[in-house]
Amino acid sequence: MNSIFGNNIKTIEFDALIIGGGGSGMRASLELAKSGLNTAVVSKVFPTRSHTVSAQGGITCAIASADPNDDWRWHMYDTVKGADFIGDQDAIEYLCSEGPKAVFELEHMGLPFSRFDNGRIYQRPFGGQSKDFGKGGQAARTCAAADRTGHALLHTLYQNNVKEGSNFLNEWFAVDLVKNSKDEVTGVIAFSIENGEVAYLKAQATVLATGGAGRIYASTTNALINTGDGLAMALRAGYPAQDMEMWQFHPTGIYGAGSLVTEGCRGEGGYLINKDGERFMERYAPNVKDLAGRDVVARSMVLEILEGRGCGEKNDHIFLKLDHLGEEVLNSKLPGICELSRTFAHVDPIYEPIPVVPTCHYMMGGTPTNVSGQAFTRKNGEDYLIPGLFSAGEAACVSVHGANRLGGNSLLDLVVFGRATGMHIQNELKSGGGVDPATKSDIDFSLERLQKLNESSDGFDTAEVKRELQECMQNYFGVFRRGEFMKKGLDQLDELKNKVDNLHLKDKSDAFNTSRVEAIELQNLYEVAVATAVSAYERIESRGAHARDDYPERDDENWLCHTIFDPLNKSVSKRKVNFEPTKVDAFPPKVRTY
Amino acid sequence: MLNNKLEVSMYRYNPEVDKFPYMKTYSISKPSKDIMVLDLLNLLKEEDQSISYRRSCREGVCGSDGMNINGKNGLACITPISSVIKKNKIELRPLPGLPVIRDLVVDMSEFYAQYEKIKPFLQNETTAPEQERLQSPEDRDKLDGLYECILCACCSTSCPSFWWNPDKFVGPAALLQAYRFLADSRDLKTYERLEALSDPFSVYRCHGIMNCVNVCPKGLNPNKAIGEIKSMLQKNKKDIIVSDKL
Numbered sequence: 001m002n003s004i005f006g007n008n009i010k011t012i013e014f015d016a017l018i019i020g021g022g023g024s025g026m027r028a029s030l031e032l033a034k035s036g037l038n039t040a041v042v043s044k045v046f047p048t049r050s051h052t053v054s055a056q057g058g059i060t061c062a063i064a065s066a067d068p069n070d071d072w073r074w075h076m077y078d079t080v081k082g083a084d085f086i087g088d089q090d091a092i093e094y095l096c097s098e099g100p101k102a103v104f105e106l107e108h109m110g111l112p113f114s115r116f117d118n119g120r121i122y123q124r125p126f127g128g129q130s131k132d133f134g135k136g137g138q139a140a141r142t143c144a145a146a147d148r149t150g151h152a153l154l155h156t157l158y159q160n161n162v163k164e165g166s167n168f169l170n171e172w173f174a175v176d177l178v179k180n181s182k183d184e185v186t187g188v189i190a191f192s193i194e195n196g197e198v199a200y201l202k203a204q205a206t207v208l209a210t211g212g213a214g215r216i217y218a219s220t221t222n223a224l225i226n227t228g229d230g231l232a233m234a235l236r237a238g239y240p241a242q243d244m245e246m247w248q249f250h251p252t253g254i255y256g257a258g259s260l261v262t263e264g265c266r267g268e269g270g271y272l273i274n275k276d277g278e279r280f281m282e283r284y285a286p287n288v289k290d291l292a293g294r295d296v297v298a299r300s301m302v303l304e305i306l307e308g309r310g311c312g313e314k315n316d317h318i319f320l321k322l323d324h325l326g327e328e329v330l331n332s333k334l335p336g337i338c339e340l341s342r343t344f345a346h347v348d349p350i351y352e353p354i355p356v357v358p359t360c361h362y363m364m365g366g367t368p369t370n371v372s373g374q375a376f377t378r379k380n381g382e383d384y385l386i387p388g389l390f391s392a393g394e395a396a397c398v399s400v401h402g403a404n405r406l407g408g409n410s411l412l413d414l415v416v417f418g419r420a421t422g423m424h425i426q427n428e429l430k431s432g433g434g435v436d437p438a439t440k441s442d443i444d445f446s447l448e449r450l451q452k453l454n455e456s457s458d459g460f461d462t463a464e465v466k467r468e469l470q471e472c473m474q475n476y477f478g479v480f481r482r483g484e485f486m487k488k489g490l491d492q493l494d495e496l497k498n499k500v501d502n503l504h505l506k507d508k509s510d511a512f513n514t515s516r517v518e519a520i521e522l523q524n525l526y527e528v529a530v531a532t533a534v535s536a537y538e539r540i541e542s543r544g545a546h547a548r549d550d551y552p553e554r555d556d557e558n559w560l561c562h563t564i565f566d567p568l569n570k571s572v573s574k575r576k577v578n579f580e581p582t583k584v585d586a587f588p589p590k591v592r593t594y
Numbered sequence: 595m596l597n598n599k600l601e602v603s604m605y606r607y608n609p610e611v612d613k614f615p616y617m618k619t620y621s622i623s624k625p626s627k628d629i630m631v632l633d634l635l636n637l638l639k640e641e642d643q644s645i646s647y648r649r650s651c652r653e654g655v656c657g658s659d660g661m662n663i664n665g666k667n668g669l670a671c672i673t674p675i676s677s678v679i680k681k682n683k684i685e686l687r688p689l690p691g692l693p694v695i696r697d698l699v700v701d702m703s704e705f706y707a708q709y710e711k712i713k714p715f716l717q718n719e720t721t722a723p724e725q726e727r728l729q730s731p732e733d734r735d736k737l738d739g740l741y742e743c744i745l746c747a748c749c750s751t752s753c754p755s756f757w758w759n760p761d762k763f764v765g766p767a768a769l770l771q772a773y774r775f776l777a778d779s780r781d782l783k784t785y786e787r788l789e790a791l792s793d794p795f796s797v798y799r800c801h802g803i804m805n806c807v808n809v810c811p812k813g814l815n816p817n818k819a820i821g822e823i824k825s826m827l828q829k830n831k832k833d834i835i836v837s838d839k840l
Contacts, residue, residue: 045648046702048745100725107726110716110780112734112741119728145741151655152741159715194695223651259653340653343672357786463640467676507644509610512696515643 009189009198009447014040014167016425017187017203019174021047023150023414024393025209026157026166028373031422033164037429040167040191042174042201044517045223047158051211051223055150056336057126057264058142059106059340059415060408061099065116066123066140067131072096073584074131075141079409082128082293083402084544084554085589086243086562088578091398094371095409095416097583102415103143104197106155111156113145114333124333125267126407127291138288139268142408147262147336153411165481169201173215173517174229176446177206177237177389184435185388188233190448193517196510198450200443204434205425208234208367208375208391209418213528215495215521217360218470221260223252225521230395232524234367235531235567236449239377239386242397242562242575243529245536245546246364248405251297251357255317261356262336263407266290268333271324272301273353285594292594293403295545298358302479305357312355319353337339341440358479362405364529364545365535366397368575370563373398373421378564378573388435390425392417399562404576453519459504462519469496469522473529475590477536481548486537493533500526521594531565538572539563556589600624600679602638604645605687608696615694617685624682631678631686632659632670635698647698654811657746662687662700667748667809691750691760704757704760705767706746712764712772713792717783733779740819742812743767749806749816755799763799764791766806766816771821776826788827797823 016032021043032039043050064070076096080087107113107121114122121143129139145152146456156224161168171193178187178200187202206539213228214220235241251272252261266272273289274280285292292300301318304310322330322337327350330338334349341354367413368383369375373396375389392398393414400413476489503519541555542548562575579586600622607615620638632649639645647670648658654672663668664678664685678684692700718727750756750765763774772791775781791797797820806816 045650045656045658046745049648049650049658051651051656053656053744054651054653104722104724104726108716108718110778112737112778113726115729115731115734117731119730121726146738148655148742151744155741162710163713163715164814223656225650257653336655343654462643481631509608509644511609512646512699514646515639545642 009200011200011202013202014038015203015429016205016207017042017201018207018209019188020050020209020211020212020395021045021168021170022050022209022393023052023154023157023209023411024418026154026161027415027418028164028207028209028422030157030161030164030394031419032426033161033166035426037426040169041202042169042172042188044171044173044193044229045168047168048155050154051226052154053151054221054223054260055153055411056147056260056262057267058124058144058149058408059103059153059411060126060129060142060406061103061122061412062141063103063123063143064102065120065143065274070131070139070141072099074133074139075099076584077133077587078128078130079400079406080587081592082404083400084404084592085402085560086399086400086543086577087402089577089581089586091371091400093581093583094327095400095412098416099412102412102419105155106156106415109156109160111145111152114228115145124264125291127263127266127297128293128406129291138291142264142267144264146332147264147334150411173520174233175450175520177233177445178438178443179237180436180438180442182436183386184512185237185386186435186438188376189443191450193514194512196513198247198447199272204388204429205426206389207373207421208389208395209381209393210395212363212394213525214360214363216470216473216525216529216532218474219253219258220360221258222360223248227521227524228363228395229521230391231366231522232527234375234389234391235527238568239389240368240374240567241365241531241565242368242404243365243399243535244531244565245539245563246403246544247360247532248362248364248545249298249358250295250361251294251296251301251358252320252356253361254340255355255357257360259340259344260361261320261340262334263294265320265322265334265337266398268329269325270320272297273319273321274304275311275315277335280304280309281320291405292422294407295547296594298479299547301358304319317355317357320356321353322349323353362410363394364397364399364401364403364405367391369396371417372424373417373422374424379576390421392421403546447521451521453503453505453516454508456502456504459502460499462503462515464521465496465499465503466522466525469525470556472496473532477533479547481536481546482550483537483548486533490533490537493530496526527567530570531567534570535563535565535572560589598624599682601683602634603683603685604697606697607694608644628672628674628676631663631673631675631684634675634684644817645779646696655744657744658746660746662690662691663838667752669746669748669811672811683789689747691751691757692747702747705750705765708750708764708768708769709745712768713787714775716775716778719784720782727780729779729782736777736828737774739814740770740777743770743814744812746811748809748811752805752809754805755801757807759795759799762795764796766800769797769800769823770814770816770819776823792827797827
């Protein structure tokens with residue numbers, strides 16, 4: 001990988017390029033493969049290794065199976081409320097009303113959903129779900145394939161892409177976006193991990209479907225590959241990120257290991273206890289108890305621990321009790337959890353509670369897009385679509401999750417907006433849309449970072465710098481936040497900048513050089529971490545997952561809005577939340593209790 | 595001091611510098627608590643950046659880090675070192691039988707090609723209903739133990755029949771998936787699927803050695819699925835098969 005500048009690298013041309021082979025990327029590619037457009041999925045891992053595979057509990061959608069009277073409007077109400085009222089209601093309306101179509105499509109593709117006796121898809125209760133706009137009690141709206149729904153969904157999508165003959169560039173790693181002089185996106189620079197070959201992948205439409213970046217924190221449920229590559233590429237290209245202060249801490253990550261234990265455990269009747277054996281959620285959320293929003297449950301757990309009622313020798317975790325459900329239910333409904341718990345917590349949930357602790361789980365923010373997946377930037381306080389750039393899934397912020405995502409809504413987000421993005425690109429390209437070509441110097445510009453890393457002869461160690469970054473984020477931008485601490489964190493991030501820019505790549509070889517990948521991933525994590533830190537510091541209120549103990553109240557007067565992080569001057573501006581759904585009246589903000 | 599060092603003997607090969615693969619021994623302080631083989635690899639990689647292996651979910655569901663650990667195939671991320679240490683030693687090699695790209699990373703093209711060959715997708719050309727196709731819980735139960743495969747290749751690369759004929763014997767992983775669709779009440783290409791498997795190699799190279807069952811990190815049983823396929827092939831008459839499902 002010596003001289004990559006100039007004419008030495010080859011160009012591979014596609015109509016559409018999808019960066020990321022998880023749920024949203026493969027749902028988009030499936031739509032495009034069927035359309036006959038020349039599409040490729042660029043994935044740094046073989047697609048079924050993507051993090052969608054780890055989703056457990058299910059995909060929430062009003063398919064009216066558990067309850068024949070279920071209504072997508074109720075799902076919409078729950079999602080708006082769960083989002084603490086900064087989810088865009090046009091997008092949430094689209095998510096919930098198009099959802100059933102997208103879920104039935106998955107079933108037709110072969111997804112092995114669990115079933116009710118009448119043969120319909122099994123649905124289980126999840127947190128934050130209600131009937132009749134919060135007035136009709138707990139709903140059961142999460143469609144499940146045992147507790148392996150993400151695995152079943154991801155494999156089904158891969159299988160159908162095989163069926164439709166999609167192109168995959170597997171184990172190719174996208175490094176940076178390429179832009180032309182009109183600020184349009186014309187593709188990416190990428191290299192083959194297997195042999196180091198660098199190429200300019202040119203496309204009329206580039207979709208960032210690269211998932212989340214939970215690895216900015218030291219403790220996360222996320223896979224090691226969740227390093228925010230697409231979002232970071234967009235930030236480096238000067239495009240903004242929205243609502244980056246909003247990170248979901250899942251109540252039940254396995255203590256010490258971080259692996260996720262699905263909310264479905266509590267949906268099936270499990271509950272949390274403190275060291276006194278008390279079911280403490282009865283105090284924090286008297287109505288729905290353990291099935292309150294994830295932000296509410298996570299904060300309650302941390303408060304229990306801070307007040308000395310945590311479990312274990314160090315009183316630093318909480319127990320998730322499942323044994324009362326009985327062996328049969330656990331083996332049929334939660335087999336994967338039993339397996340994970342035995343492996344990582346050395347505990348068999350049939351007999352003992354699982355030690356759990358709130359763990360970073362999901363990035364509600366991301367590259368801002370409209371409901372068609374078109375990414376936008378901001379000009380003079382208005383949205384301005386970026387020609388050639390799209391995003392979907394966790395990498396994007398459309399925004400359906402606002403300040404707090406409801407369980408089971410991420411898988412629905414993937415398929416609904418992956419599909420919508422694919423459909424939009426198809427229409428756009430078939431009606432003559434597209435972007436101008438990039439020049440040689442445009443391409444060289446995007447090669448610089450890779451070139452610098454390849455030429456490094458000294459500098460900092462990737463593993464060490466990554467640890468510093470993750471500890472900084474964990475300490476100062478966790479479940480509870482405070483201005484003075486966040487200021488410290490911001491200063492630390494400033495100091496880290498030089499290290500991140502000057503990593504030493506000791507191994508320069510081409511064949512499956514994972515240290516090169518890890519160095520670039522760290523640079524990506526850094527971009528996401530800075531966007532998170534600045535946005536968190538600037539939002540001076542508490543809302544959803546963003547809980548400040550120096551500003552404990554929600555402030556609708558000043559902060560019923562999105563934050564837009566501008567990477568060029570590291571500043572935050574406000575953007576209006578959409579309150580204009582087309583089929584129902586908007587749900588106005590109100591006090592959020594469970 | 596005698597026992598607090600752990601010796602890790604690792605298969606190393608970088609095609610750009612090594613003419614032949616070799617085993618390299620690393621000596622590392624024994625971790626104070628039991629860790630997974632993947633954690634051990636991550637520690638070693640901090641010392642020697644050039645070590646290469648695949649990994650993603652680190653919880654046994656993505657299937658990236660299949661490798662040969664002290665002679666047995668398994669996933670590094672869910673194999674505690676305490677379960678494999680022998681005389682203070684651990685030996686790590688790539689999955690056997692596939693070409694090595696570098697160190698513990700193998701070229702899985704042949705494995706994936708077999709998977710694609712069995713048409714791993716639901717085939718049902720009847721018009722789909724507006725809602726889901728119905729399936730009884732009993733019919734859905736038939737997919738348990740089949741659909742959970744993570745394509746880690748631990749089974750196929752431990753199978754002598756696959757070593758001999760990786761191009762013609764479909765191998766336990768892909769056969770498990772072949773049966774996953776044969777067993778699905780919603781799939782209507784039973785006859786065609788069986789026809790495609792009826793040659794002397796695709797299925798019949800399985801001699802019931804059972805290594806696949808022995809190593810599967812998800813506790814699945816490809817051998818049983820292969821047995822089911824064989825018995826379906828025995829009675830492979832179009833009318834019988836199709837009427838069975840409808």
